[in-house]
Amino acid sequence: MTPGTELPDVGADGEGVTILVNPGSGTAVVRSDPLPTVRRRLPAARIVELDDGQRLDDAVADAFASSHPPRVLGILGGDGSVSRAAHLARAHEVPLLALAGGTFNHFARAAGIGAVDDALAAFAAGSLRSIAVAEVAVDGGDPVTVLNAVSLGAYPQFLAERTRRGSLGKWLGGVVATWQELRSARPIDIARDGRRARVWSVFVSVGRNDPDRHAMMQRAGLDDAVLDVRIHHARGSRLRAMASLAFGRRTLAVLRALRVLPPASEFERAVETRWEVRVGPDAAPDVFVHDGELEEVSRDGFTLAVRAVADGLRVYAP
CATH class of the missing domain: 2.60.200.40 (Tumour Suppressor Smad4)
Structure with missing residues (x-):
């Protein structure tokens, strides 16, 4: 754990974790569905599968507006979904649990969590890191992670x-x-x-x-x-x-x-x-x-x- 990074109050079974699932990510390359593994390893996590056309931002907003907002935000999807979830996790000041489910999974591979099991193992071990990111803005607009x-x-x-x-x-x-x-x-x-x-x-x-x-x-x-x-x-x-x-x-x-x-x-x-x-x-x-x-x-x-x-x-x- 990076010094100064406090672990959130979540259960080892996933209590306090909300995981968003983008079913359209990497459907041509993911050989087996990782969702059953996630459900088995984190039985108390709230898992939200996005409907066709549903925006990730809206699903996250609903989760944080609930009576039990997440203390960890998880995402099962490709690079675009993980990047957007990272932006939303920063906005709500909660850690990100990134579960690789896309075509290339560039960020997950760089972070050593190229397989879902790797990310779940890091969560179980409480291995929470504070990392560098960038922000991009167009014409002085709101920055995006x-x-x-x-x-x-x-x-x-x-x-x-x-x-x-x-x-x-x-x-x-x-x-x-x-x-x-x-x-x-x-x-x-x-x-x-x-x-x-x-x-x-x-x-x-x-x-x-x-x-x-x-x-x-x-x-x-x-x-x-x-x-x-x-x-x-x-x-x-x-x-x-x-x-x-x-x-x-x-x-x-x-x-x-x-x-x-x-x-x-x-x-x-x-x-x-x-x-x-x-x-x-x-x-x-x-x-x-x-x-x-x-x-x-x-x-x-x-x-x-x-x-x-x-x-x-x-x-x-x-």
């Missing part, structure tokens, strides 16, 4: 294209989206500190990340309260722009062998505690991404501000 990374440019464009082809499934939809982006991906314009640049993509990771990787989907550690910013300047082809989005080690090795990865001279890196950029108004995107979730923004341009927050979230993790 970020657990892994924020991205502008090619990756959001790819993700939006894959989402439009959701009926094909994530794998085939991803193949089609990649092909489409190889033909139509476009750079974006950004400005910061009096400098303007046309770039293929920007990634802002929570904490210092792998220096050899541009597409930082998953954070490298839990305690580093800084932002690792990577900018891919638009000096090369669309093929290089899409190749730079690879994040698997094997995929990177293959692309490096084929010599399609962009050279180091196309990239810029900075480590900051706060990073703010003006996007557009020329060549402005209509979406950005945080923790795999698409957010719509104005095509007329917008200001994106990200800041690191030390000890921003309490989470059960080894």
